Amino acid sequence: MAPLKPHWPQPSHPGIQEVVINEAEFTSKSLSKVSLPPFAVFSKFSFPPCSEAPEPTYATVQMGKDKHLNLNSDLLYINHSCDPSLIFDTTNFNILVGPNGLKPGDELTFFYPSTEWSMAQPFECLCGTSRCRGTIAGARDMTHSQLEGYWLNTHIRELLEDQRLENGTAALSDSNDPTAQALKDALSHAEQVVEAARTALRTYAESTAVNGSRCAPSTNGQFENGLSHRGLTSRELAGEMGGDTSRA
Structure with a gap:
């Protein structure tokens, strides 16, 4: 699937986000323009520009077991990382700063499996961090040990529990969760x-x-x-x- 061409006025979040457009597909990124403490609200998912999507695509964010969100903004350029700087709290329609805080110039990233159960376009992660999980296809295809320590939205935890009951596996542990x-x-x-x-x-x-x-x-x-x-x-x-x- 080709990258989505922006159909919204740009920049959509000039006060907090700098978008860096690269020519190679799927290599554009976003940088922070603000300094914020851990778990501060970075932005909100507002309606509009956000809208409910009829089906998941690589450009949507999951907000429920069967609900997906079109971002319709430069928030689309916030990439995945296995050591993310942001938390996408789609349950409460907030984008929060991660536990390490945020400063100008930091790349804006979030952990895709924290919102996505099964991704439309799995990919091999190249974040290069010590926590890199390799292939990212959604929370459904990850082990509990791979998910421990991450913020997971309510619908992901519910789907993991459904999966656990079906397979008879151990529950996701919150012990020692940083x-x-x-x-x-x-x-x-x-x-x-x-x-x-x-x-x-x-x-x-x-x-x-x-x-x-x-x-x-x-x-x-x-x-x-x-x-x-x-x-x-x-x-x-x-x-x-x-x-x-x-x-x-």
């Missing part, structure tokens, strides 16, 4: 940031309310209008600022 651990670490950090911001906002609001009523503290901890001043508790100083939200 992506899962990185996500947990990112979530833990985000929770701490939110709790610290919540505490700071509450303290600021209380301070503003006190100043607004012209209440000034005296040297003995009492406000001049008779109200007592309550300082930050040990929970606020230690627990909440440390992010003591309950975690699974």
